[in-house]
Amino acid sequence: MREFGYERAHDVAGAVALLGADPDARFLGGGTNLVDLMKTGVERPARLVDVRELPLDGIEPTDDGGLRIGATVTNSDLAAHPDVRRRYPALTQAVLAGASGQLRNMATVGGNLLQRTRCGYFTDVTRPCNKRVPGSGCPAIEGEHHNHAILGASEHCVAVHPSDMGVALTAFDAVVSYETADGAGSLPIADLYLPVGDTPHRETALPPGALITGVVLPPAPVAARSRYRKVRERASYAFALGSVAAALDVRDGVVHEARLALGAVASRPWRARTAERLLTGAPADAAGFAAGADAELSAANPLPHNGYKVALLRNLTVAVLTELAEEMSR
Template sequence: MRAFDYHLAESPADAVATLTAHPDAAFLAGGTNLVDHMKLGVATPDLLVDVSRLALDEVTTTEDGGVRVGATVRNSDLAAHPLIRSRYPVLSRAMLSAASGQLRNSATTAGNLLQRTRCVYFQDVTTPCNKREPGSGCSAIGGYVRYHAILGASPHCIAVHPSDMAVAMSALDAVVVIEGADGERRIPIDEFYRLPGDEPHRDTVLRHGDLITAVELPAPPSGAVSDYRKVRDRASYAFALASVAAELTFDTDQIGSARIALGGIAHKPWRARRAEEVLAGATAGEETFAAAADAELSAADPQPGNEFKVALTRRTLIAALRTLNERGRR
């Protein structure tokens, strides 16, 4: 690991000003992703600005009945929080399906959102990677692609975003609160992440110096039922081959509203807008669920070697909708 300087931030404004003044600096909170990348040589900051002791570690209600989650709330604490478990079970279940208990005890809300891909080529500095070194090429194309994208990829990058929490927050229409050099901004999570295009090294719309201070969740719809379903190679401590975060409301035998996000299949949490359009107002049932899945996956473009993810994602989405339909009818 290369030598680096260290600064303990005294306030969000101090953290933003310090990072803004140093082009090669990075924020440090739980460090569960950044420190690994520093050891691998993927990340080489010359200054770490520690934000872990800022007063951003609370979960509170908002005036509109939603919930505000501080940036440094630990993943274990958020998953177990009564407000999250009662109002947003999809989020609690997503977080409990991620990593290990030890990592969840260290990882923070903002850090989870900012996880970088676990593509093996990104983490191997001996191989070309456009995300790590723009313009060097994408070693995954034509390589090992079991975990790679089937939606939203580009000729420059086919990596996927690893976070489970971000998938659930996407389905919940979360808003990311950011403090930057020009003051506070609020960005819907679906606009916070980027597809790779020809700049795959830019995961988000954050500017250098921007600090996530909170994530806000709107109040859940009345009568909503939600769940998170994750398919992976082993039962724990594994990233998703495909995952579904879904929330439905029902009006007798019809679906009132649908919010769905998919994980493990794209460069960002994939909001399933086509599926939502098919479901809203339709009669709940297997035919509707299959039609929604087919509509969403009609644009899938798998690589040779991960074609199975199309069928896997279809089955996972249908199964998740079936489960919510059963719960919503009780």
């Protein structure tokens, strides 16, 4: 591991200034991803700016009925918060599915959104990787890719984003707040992650040196009837083979509103807007749910060893939506 400096920031402006003064610096939250990447040599910061003590660890209601979540809130505190559990249950379920208890106690909301792919070629500095070394190639396309992207990938990168939390936040139209030396800004989470294209090393639309300060969840009554379901290779703790965050409002047997986001299928949490459009106004039954899933997944372009994800995501989507519809009919 490269030797590095360490400084603890005590206010947001100070943290931003410290990073701005050193282009090789990185913000440090819980460190559950960054420190691992430093150990393998993928990340080699000259300085770490510790932001854990910034006053960004609160969860509070917004004036319009949403929730504001600070960037340094731990995953454990987020999952346990009564307003999150009651009003956005899929978010609680996603966080609990995302990691072991020890990791949730350390990991932060801001860091979770910025965690990097677990593609084995990315984390192995002896191998080419366009995300790590632009222009070096993507060996996953011809190599090990059973858990790689089936949507939105390119010839330059087929890695998937690992965040479970991000999938639920995407379904609920979360807005990410940040601070830079030029002032505050915000991005809808749908715009936070950049398409892969030919620049997979450019992962987010955050301005250089930006510090995520929080996430705002808009009011969404439908979110109270939501669920997150994750399929993984072992139950204890593993990254998703596929996941679904869904919310449903059914009235008189017809879908009045649907929210749907897919995980482990693309370089970013995938908002299933095609499926949402088809579901809205359609009968709330398995056939309608399957039609919506099929329409969304018709754009899938699987590789030779990850085509199973198409059927997995279809069946998972139908199962989750069916369970939600049945609960509402009781």
